[in-house]
Amino acid sequence: MRLSRYYAPTLKESPAEAEVISHKLLLRAGMIRKLTAGIYTYLPLGLRAVNNVARIVREEMDRAGALEILMPAVQPADLWKESGRWDFYGRELLRFVDRHDRESCLGPTHEEVVTDLVRHEIRSYRQLPVNLYQVQTKFRDEIRPRFGLMRGREFVMKDAYSFDKDDAGADASYKSMFDAYARIFTRLGLKFRAVSADSGAIGGSFSHEFMVLAETGEDTIVACPACDYGANLEKAETIAPAPGAAAPCPPAESVPTPGVHTVEEVAAYLGVAPARIVKTLLYMADGTPVAALVRGDRELNEIKLKNLLGATNLRLATPEEVVTLTGAPVGFAGPVGLSSAKIYADQELACGTDWIVGANAADAHLRQVDLARDARVVDFVDLRQVAPGDTCPKCGAALDFTKGIEVGHVFKLGLKYSKALSATFLDEAGKEQFMIMGCYGIGVSRIVAACIEQNNDASGIVFPPPIAPFEAALINLSPKDETASAKADEIYAALTKAGVETLLDDRDERPGVKFKDADLIGLPIQLTLGGKGLARGIVETKDRRTGEKGELPLEGFLEAFMGWREQVR
Numbered sequence: 001m002r003l004s005r006y007y008a009p010t011l012k013e014s015p016a017e018a019e020v021i022s023h024k025l026l027l028r029a030g031m032i033r034k035l036t037a038g039i040y041t042y043l044p045l046g047l048r049a050v051n052n053v054a055r056i057v058r059e060e061m062d063r064a065g066a067l068e069i070l071m072p073a074v075q076p077a078d079l080w081k082e083s084g085r086w087d088f089y090g091r092e093l094l095r096f097v098d099r100h101d102r103e104s105c106l107g108p109t110h111e112e113v114v115t116d117l118v119r120h121e122i123r124s125y126r127q128l129p130v131n132l133y134q135v136q137t138k139f140r141d142e143i144r145p146r147f148g149l150m151r152g153r154e155f156v157m158k159d160a161y162s163f164d165k166d167d168a169g170a171d172a173s174y175k176s177m178f179d180a181y182a183r184i185f186t187r188l189g190l191k192f193r194a195v196s197a198d199s200g201a202i203g204g205s206f207s208h209e210f211m212v213l214a215e216t217g218e219d220t221i222v223a224c225p226a227c228d229y230g231a232n233l234e235k236a237e238t239i240a241p242a243p244g245a246a247a248p249c250p251p252a253e254s255v256p257t258p259g260v261h262t263v264e265e266v267a268a269y270l271g272v273a274p275a276r277i278v279k280t281l282l283y284m285a286d287g288t289p290v291a292a293l294v295r296g297d298r299e300l301n302e303i304k305l306k307n308l309l310g311a312t313n314l315r316l317a318t319p320e321e322v323v324t325l326t327g328a329p330v331g332f333a334g335p336v337g338l339s340s341a342k343i344y345a346d347q348e349l350a351c352g353t354d355w356i357v358g359a360n361a362a363d364a365h366l367r368q369v370d371l372a373r374d375a376r377v378v379d380f381v382d383l384r385q386v387a388p389g390d391t392c393p394k395c396g397a398a399l400d401f402t403k404g405i406e407v408g409h410v411f412k413l414g415l416k417y418s419k420a421l422s423a424t425f426l427d428e429a430g431k432e433q434f435m436i437m438g439c440y441g442i443g444v445s446r447i448v449a450a451c452i453e454q455n456n457d458a459s460g461i462v463f464p465p466p467i468a469p470f471e472a473a474l475i476n477l478s479p480k481d482e483t484a485s486a487k488a489d490e491i492y493a494a495l496t497k498a499g500v501e502t503l504l505d506d507r508d509e510r511p512g513v514k515f516k517d518a519d520l521i522g523l524p525i526q527l528t529l530g531g532k533g534l535a536r537g538i539v540e541t542k543d544r545r546t547g548e549k550g551e552l553p554l555e556g557f558l559e560a561f562m563g564w565r566e567q568v569r
């Protein structure tokens with residue numbers, strides 16, 4: 001491709017709205033342009049990168065035996081009403097009525113559509129398992145789209161759905177997809193980690209997220225440096241402390257804490273460590289008051305509480321609700337004598353006594369509290385967020401915390417959609433059974449952004465070769481010189497013929513502009529043909545990742561190049 005006839009409008013500065021590096025560089029390298037909030041046009045360079053990702057995804061999905069289909073973007077509300085999700089999702093689901101006043105939505109995902117397809121087509125166990133996938137544009141009306149392709153409202157997803165006749169089959173499908181994802185992210189040249197994840201509202205029994213490791217990732221993941229354990233912080237489980245010898249504890253007694261609310265303030269006022277204080281957090285779970293207790297120096301993991309309660313909506317109680325529930329202002333809530341809410345405590349509080357808790361009275365706390373003795377705790381369970389210093393539940397090593405960008409998510413869905421939509425088949429005994437489903441997503445467009453988050457430097461993007469829009473930039477420094485241009489065309493033709501996708505910078509621009517653009521766009525290989533080099537019969541080379549420079553002879557160029565290229569790929 002000749003840059004003089006291409007469309008890659010590079011920018012010197014990144015627009016103010018771009019906050020993360022991938023958003024800045026996608027705009028500056030002329031790869032995307034915003035149409036409206038969270039919605040982008042992929043320019044030629046950007047689309048080539050997206051298509052490179054999609055090609056590798058398709059190859060591995062096909063290799064895993066999945067079959068590619070293409071489902072519609074427009075979906076009838078009826079299917080979402082059958083699955084019960086029409087009323088579950090809020091304004092993130094973009095709804096509209098068509099000319100016949102039929103309620104519809106723009107597909108954010110396709111569980112209903114694919115299950116509807118299969119329930120009409122598959123009737124026998126002999127037709128199972130089947131795994132159908134698509135690469136398609138999704139729409140989710142994010143309230144605050146940001147970070148360019150990382151969190152857009154319209155994005156390209158590969159979504160796959162597996163249907164099995166029994167649980168063993170469903171587990172095999174899950175593993176097949178899990179392994180295919182590991183191959184995909186490896187082939188894409190990304191540093192990634194699969195972590196155990198919360199399945200969220202989609203339901204199902206378990207799931208894993210594939211995270212590209214990058215400091216700007218929105219997710220926090222907990223990873224063990226010594227074994228393969230990894231979990232999204234939302235899901236990471238803690239280990240119950242060994243039950244210490246429960247020292248007998250005198251009866252609880254009230255202690256004045258005038259106007260002292262927070263854990264830090266109470267700890268300082270009473271001259272104790274925050275870890276001696278119990279935090280009592282009041283929530284409304286689908287309208288039912290619940291009190292969650294965690295040690296003062298810990299954070300409650302709301303996902304764990306929500307999953308424990310099986311709640312759909314979980315929110316902190318308002319200050320007014322706290323006063324109603326505890327009879328005290330915010331900051332003095334405690335479990336002793338609290339009858340207006342069910343009480344769950346983190347397992348760390350099961351052992352040990354002599355805790356300090358809010359007294360459910362203004363300006364007072366209780367000390368010498370033995371929770372099992374003094375409070376009606378429904379259960380002591382794993383409720384807290386994993387914290388630095390916690391050890392690996394599998395091998396005991398100290399856990400690392402890193403940030404990740406979710407680029408894939410695989411779910412063992414189970415029967416949720418096949419039951420809701422009566423997707424059944426006749427088993428070997430002729431008995432009607434529900435198909436067991438799995439669903440598997442990859443953020444194809446998000447991967448381009450995540451790749452840039454993980455591969456950039458001060459000069460711009462440093463593309464991993466598998467995703468790079470082109471493999472080589474061929475820079476002709478003397479486009480007005482007949483000889484140089486003829487030589488450049490010759491090299492370009494030879495590279496193209498050898499299958500090396502090359503972007504020839506034949507623009508009538510100063511060398512500095514050409515080098516800056518080449519570094520910004522970040523193709524893995526830079527080849528420069530200039531006056532001096534030409535005279536010496538060489539082409540200058542640069543490995544964009546290492547910055548290492550070299551020379552290749554013009555005589556026998558292609559052979560020399562193919563040898564050198566191997567070290568860059």
Ligand SMILES: O=C(C[C@@H]1CCCCN1)Cn1cnc2cc(Cl)c(F)cc2c1=O
Binds near residue numbers: 094
């Ligand atoms: O999409 C999934 C699960 C998997 C992910 C892999 C591919 C198949 N689906 C979860 N999810 C996320 N956001 C959503 C947003 C809206 Cl507005 C919605 F209506 C539904 C969903 C929704 O279901």
Ligand SMILES: [Mg+2]
Binds near residue numbers: 209406408409
């Ligand atoms: Mg996910």
